[in-house]
Amino acid sequence: MSDNVDVKQDDCLNVLLIGSGGREHALALKLSQSRKLKKLFVIPGNPGIGEIAECFSVDIMGNKEIVDFAKQHSIDLVVVGPEDPLANGIADALQENNIKVFGPNKLAAQFEASKVFARDFMKKHDLPSVKFESFTEFHDAKKYIESKGAPIVVKVEGLAAGKGVCVAQTKDQALEFAEDCLIRGRFGGSGSKVIVEECLFGEEASYLTFVDGKDFVPMVYSQDHKHACEGDTGPNTGGMGCYSPAPILESFEGELEEKIMKPFLQGIKEEGIEYKGVLYVGLMKTKEGLKILEFNVRFGDPETQVILPRMKSDLIEVMLAVADGTLSRKRIEWSGEHAMCVVLASKGYPGSYEKGKVITGLDDVNGVQVIHAGTKEDSGSILTNGGRVLNVVALAESLPEAASKAYDEIRKINWNGVWYRKDIGFKELERLKRKCL
Ligand SMILES: Nc1ncnc2c1ncn2[C@@H]1O[C@H](COP(=O)(O)OP(=O)(O)O)[C@@H](O)[C@H]1O
Ligand SMILES: [Mg+2]
Structure with a gap:
């Protein structure tokens, strides 16, 4: 018997997960179900992740600190959640130290960190893309936008946490955004170059x-x-x-x-x-x-x-x-179930919002996963700590069932200022309804 235990232990891995959002809570849940897991470490994690793994406060942009942590805790595999540490070369730093990592190196991370790199690659290798040009000078961008007309899309070249895109309905909107980036420096270095793209519909x-x-x-x-x-x-x-x-x-x-x-x-x-x-x-x-x-x-x-x-x-x-x-x-197996996730957000998001609101009802929820995205713990209470705060995930035999399960349970969760979209999946739900008529 002891032989079996030894074999299993040898085969199992210490895994370090990097990140603190809803995505990382979902990753932590799945990793913690693995038969290959010895112990799950997370930096920095969140209160939801803290229930299933040990969380440590280490700077996710500090490559040396992460490598040192991984060595100290005999980490066998590092899983990187967000894009910023990847663009910062965390995978390269780990590989140089012979630590396995799930996530691309700094050069490959340019596919996300540089929209011009990505579009140039698509053009060169004939992937289905759009017409585009990139600019560092406002007067050049202006000339191009004026020649193309609206609608037109202006994007910040670098990482901008989902806030660097303007789908402009008028030329003025496009020019205003380009000016914001190239002259007023609204996005700092990320916006010192912009890409202007053909507007797609669909x-x-x-x-x-x-x-x-x-x-x-x-x-x-x-x-x-x-x-x-x-x-x-x-x-x-x-x-x-x-x-x-x-x-x-x-x-x-x-x-x-x-x-x-x-x-x-x-x-x-x-x-x-x-x-x-x-x-x-x-x-x-x-x-x-x-x-x-x-x-x-x-x-x-x-x-x-x-x-x-x-x-x-x-x-x-x-x-x-x-x-x-x-x-x-490798063959990857999937279940035929339908999954729905509804994001619960703070009042004001995606603009400015307050933090520190007490969340109630978390213990009353049944039969769904409550994923923590932007929460913190204080004296036994769970407080809001971000724009996107919680995700409720329901699984069911059909999409309509998953939707009603998710929304029934969401009603039990509350804080001052909670809001969420009431129509997640609406396009597919409407298509299903039309099919039934
Ligand atoms: N060429 C385009 N035409 C129409 N809409 C676009 C275009 N590019 C982006 N968008 C819209 O803007 C959103 C954000 O753009 P994306 O390129 O995904 O940047 P990011 O996720 O980095 O903010 C997309 O999800 C889409 O709704
Ligand atoms: Mg996007």
Whole structure:
């Protein structure tokens, strides 16, 4: 018997997860279910993650501190949640110290950290993209915007936490945003260059895949709701809710592989870019077919909250296959269940909001996952500590059932200023209703 225990112990890993949002809570839940897990460490984590893992206060932008922590705690695998540490070269720092990491290196992270790098790559390797130009001088941007007219899209070149895009309905809006970036320095260095793109029209969807450098395995499809208000109106946010499966992408399986992933893998090979981790392709279904809006180099938030509960395979085994470059030998199993995630936010979000409101009702919720995104603990109470505060995730046999389960339980949760969108999944729910008529 002791032999068996030893074998299992040898085979198990100390895993360090980096991040503190809803995505990381969902990752922590899935990692903690792995038969390969010895112990889960998280930096910095949040109160929800603290219930299932040990959280440590280490600067997520401090590569040396993270490497030292990993050595000190005999970490076998580091899983990086957000994009900032990846763009800051955390994967390179860990690899130099022979520590396995799930997440791309600094060069590969440019697919998200530089919108010009990403669009240039799409153009060069013939991925479905848009017409674009980039500018560092306002008068050049102005000339281009005036020649193209509105609607037109102006984007900050660098990372801007989801706030660096203006889908301008008028030339003046586009010029105002470009001026904000290039002359008034509103986004600092991230906005010292802008990219001006053709405006696309259509429905958006998220396509996430595991990539091991040579091969890819897609995850189940999901659809996020970026706008703050019902009917996909109002200002852009980090994401107000999500559901999976998203049938909108189902008829595109072949196209996703042939027109996006194969040229992507061929392109990185030609350019000598090593890409290991998640590739998140933000898509729009236009009249001319699927077009890429952007790449992200990590799991989506809140897509992860609906994708991972449907994953039946062992997440650590998949992540090791990604890190070791053996993904082609891996089959990933998914459940046929429908998952819905609704984001509960603070009054004022995505603009300014207050923090520190006492959250009530968390213990009354049944049969759904309550994911912590922006919370903190104080003397036994859970307080709001961000714009997106909690995510309620429901799983059911159908999307309408998942929706009613999520919304029934959400009503039990309260704080001064809580709000959420009441129509997550509405496009698919309407399509289902039309089918029944
Ligand atoms: N070319 C485009 N045409 C129409 N809408 C766009 C275009 N590019 C971006 N958007 C809209 O802006 C949102 C944010 O843009 P994205 O490129 O994903 O930047 P980020 O996520 O870094 O803020 C998208 O989800 C989409 O709604
Ligand atoms: Mg985006």
